Amino acid sequence: MTQLDYPAWLRIEHWVNVLFVTLLIRSGIEILSTHPKLYWRNDSKPGTEWARLTRKTMLTDKLYDTLDEEESYSAILSLPGHKMLGMGRHWHFITVIGWILVGIAYYILLFATGQWHRYIPYSWSIFPQAWNDTLTYLSFKLPAPLPGQPLDAVQKLTYAGVIFILAPFLILTGAAQSPAVEARFPWYVRLWGGRQGARSLHFLGLLAFIAFIAVHLMMIGLWGWPQLTALMIFGEARHLGWALTASLVIIAAIVLVHIAATQWSLRSPRTVQRALGSVLIPARRLILRPLASAQHYSSSQLSAEHRVNGKPPDSDDYKIMAVHNFVDWKLEVGGLVENPMTFTLAELRALGEKQTQRVLHNCVQGWSSIGEWSGVPFREVVNMVKPLPQARHVCFLTMQDTGRDEPSAEGSGQFYEIIDLPLAYYPQCLLAYEMNGHPLPIKHGAPLRLRIENQVGFKMAKWIERIEFVSTCQGIGQGMGGWREDNVYYDREVEI
Template identity: 50%
Template sequence: MPTFFPLWVVITHFLNLFFLLLLARSGLEVLSAFPKLYWHDDCPPGREWARFSKKMYGADSRRMWSSLDEEESWSPLIALPGRKNLGLGRHWHFLTVQFWILTGIVYVVLVFVTGYWHYLIPTHWSIVPDSIRAVGTYLHFQIPAKIPGQPFEPAQKLAYFLVIFVLAPFQIATGAAMSPSVLARFPRYGKLFGGKQGARSLHFLGLCAFGVFTVVHVFMVIVHGVPDEFTKIVLADPGGNRTFALALGLAGLFAVLLFHVIISWFSLRYRRRTQRLLGWVVDPFEKAISRAFRSRQRWRRSDISPYHRVNGYPPTDDDYERMAATGFADYRLAVGGLVTRPVTLSLTQLRDLGTQRQIVKHNCIQGWTAVAEWGGVPLSALMDHVGVAPEARHVVFYAMDDKGLTEGEGRYGYFYGTIPLHLAGNPQTILALDMNGAPLPVAHGAPVRLRIETQLGFKMVKWITAIEFVVDTADIGMGMGGWREDQQFYANAAGI
């Protein structure tokens, strides 16, 4: 039989603690952007099964509201980094999950290579009644006997098996089921969890399960004797120096705490640097996901959501309101940049390029979802019409809403967004002119909005006034590839 506490178990145990705390805190930052949990992807206001906010908004509210109004500002003591920094929270989450999965893979490989699996994987159903009896023994304030020849009693062994081989993969699976690119390419996968909202709820419950396990695990260490347990798991030597093991273990925990204090401070103090540093690792993965998957969504009319949330408020200037009052008869879309034939198109001329309809699921970066039918012009048809130059690499969409007026919170400037050219040619990338069989409503981006069904909603620019084809986006705005990327430190790729 293998050694009870080999060094590789000690190392991966510490790394797991380190990464799980990062995942939990950054996950809470993501949750704070939409602190409500649903079991159905329609997300009807007031029908959530869990709400971590005192704010209440209804579908029949007399006052116009945006999903941004539902966002909470949670303390950096619990969320990473806290204070309404969804973009940075996502960066930390997706950076950490890659290393957590890598640690798990190394651990599982070593478990089977070394034969350590004998201590973790039950080989008979008797482990269930044996575990129940072990829990009963604990409840009688006694310590149950270990399984002969093994380091754990039955309840410990079953708990470790469930956490390592069931709960951890479950968290990875539900996490993948929240990716818009994955859901668009494999719609049936999301249905395994009841849709994105089901996956989101289950993912949160999985976090709670990890929390409960951690509390119980720490309590069991205390019950079994802190010096002895620290000696085993810190030094990988049951006979080692207890004082040294305790000091080293506490020093390790203090180092983890200090690290979290530092990264929370750094993330809030140097948000652009944090965006760039974490993006260096996270962005390639996001871009690969975005490039690899194309949407294959084909929802039914019966799937259309009764209520579709809105993120952001429409333009407030007089020119826009005059256009809206006349049904946008005077609207013109300017298309230029690296094209052979720059054009200015009315809505009628835009429709003449050919239209298509698609019933798809909208995935907001905050976490909410809704299904709607969108009708409009394939962006590829517009590209063929204007003749995009070979050197063009990106498409820029300029909007009519001045965020300094419609959003505030210290942010400013007209909204814009960019996408790489390969996304523009996807079959379900369209300039939407209609929604659910009617002209596009003002709240949802009239007269023209972008739809890219493998991306998060913030990439789907509303109230578009102009489109430009460019080589690079570094000299546009603050150079990060979009208004949310500039002002809220989001990642430019939005496939996760």
């Protein structure tokens, strides 16, 4: 049998894993803080959460939105803290790419070198042995390792559980929260009990990981920190004094990386957005972009109530238009097109056959709901206006003035979002003027909003007044691809 020692690759992967797991935990807590409530049902109905990790309560005599509910956690707990979801998402997703690659390499090396014997049991006798070991621990004693192996039976089973069950579980429940994955494979999200089931299980997986780390550290303390860290640094139990020092240096280096990432994100979020985005954007385009929505939920699955992220335009012009049922509203479609056009709501309604889709809505903050949206497929409008060859993106300009309408968000100015032109041709890319069989409600974007079912909600601009075809995002706002990307450093390709 392979000697179950500590080869260099195993030691390196261990410490890289410490860095990645801690980055994932802190950035994950940042993402959690943006909607610190956990549910089991897809509708995220207010009051039905099984856990809330916030002290905020909302007044219900005025429309509140989920930006009001956002918590600001300390940077000690979350990366980077201070209500910076955009930064948290960048760190979480860049780290998970690294974590998955390291994990794949780890699996391959484990099986290629025979080191899998250290984790995977191959005899039922391990269970009675693990019971005996548990009794030994309860006697305040340490059990002996399995013969010829580095771990005792309980440890072996625990490591196997963490490496081969818990880590994949976290990746799979994470993937189940991607709107693109949910849109293309609705059965997959059902497998986890729905979008909120996946989110809650992802959170419970986090707690399990934290518990594992706490017990792991305690065990190392009990079994002998210098000896065990010597094994994980030098590969054998020698130079114990140096091992102790080196372990502290490595931990300090990991802490320094955390501090650097936090400070960089807080002081210069734009450069973080650009640097990490240069990896994340192509990765998502490659892996998630091809996933087009194929969702057809039944009408019995519709959510009775939908939360909102963003408040309606608080202007007299909008209110007067609304009270006249938007007969004076006009949609201008122009920019880099052969045939600029203007549509009234009645003209849009008369345009081709009305398309209806019952789909799962994913807010970037983590809540969800199932709604029925009806309107005109965006590709029909695109085909009418005929984009010029140089048109690459579509900009949706809205009537929302964020500084006036949304005090809970940083930044100000007219809200806009930009999508890549190919998304306009996706089958469920819709200009929606109805929701659940009624005219689109004001709080959900009346008279017209965008639906792109493989993206998170903030891309689906509400209260649209103009659509412009452009060749580049440069020169529009800060040039990052949308108001949220410009002002709160959200990531641009939001298939997850």
